[in-house]
């Protein structure tokens with residue numbers, strides 16, 4: 001397939017045809033690398049980059065412009081990668097780096113390969129953009145985790161009991177556990193509060209309506225536990 005192309009096409013610089021975030025880089029041989037990417041058009045793909053160490057910038061948290069081609073088997077061929085949007089502000093803040101690392105790791109462990117993930121791509125882009133300009137990390141990590149879980153069909157139940165479905169009236173505080181999928185009512189908990197965290201009603205309402213508007217980080221550990229519970 002590729003060998004039928006004329007030699008002039010391989011001499012040209014490959015034009016970027018997708019945008020991507022690096023999720024993992026594994027060195028391969030002397031100078032190549034196998035890269036796991038979240039791409040805007042193709043979802044998660046693994047690709048081999050020839051002479052990647054010398055030719056490409058493969059760093060996480062920046063938006064890359066990449067050129068991908070179908071490889072022989074499962075792996076794509078990464079023909080070019082350049083930084084489209086750098087996020088230098090994020091790199092200088094340890095807590096922002098930690099949060100960006102968590103969002104990237106969650107994406108890598110929860111999203112299946114070769115499935116379109118446009119919602120996750122734009123959520124990751126939004127989270128990284130906000131981390132880059134100095135936004136508080138815990139609410140952002142929460143917002144990204146909620147969007148990720150929802151887009152994969154694992155939405156955290158915030159408006160009612162995750163077990164029996166009994167509704168939570170708006171404005172009413174509730175006890176949640178990430179590993180139990182959200183709010184759990186007193187009857188389903190059999191009165192026990194061990195392992196649950198009480199979250200204010202206004203925070204739960206906002207998290208359900210518009211998680212990116214959260215300013216409170218109280219849900220962060222619950223969301224992290226929910227992601228963990230879904231991680232294969």
Ligand SMILES: [Zn+2]
Pocket residue numbers: 161162163164165166184185186187188189
């Ligand atoms: Zn219940």
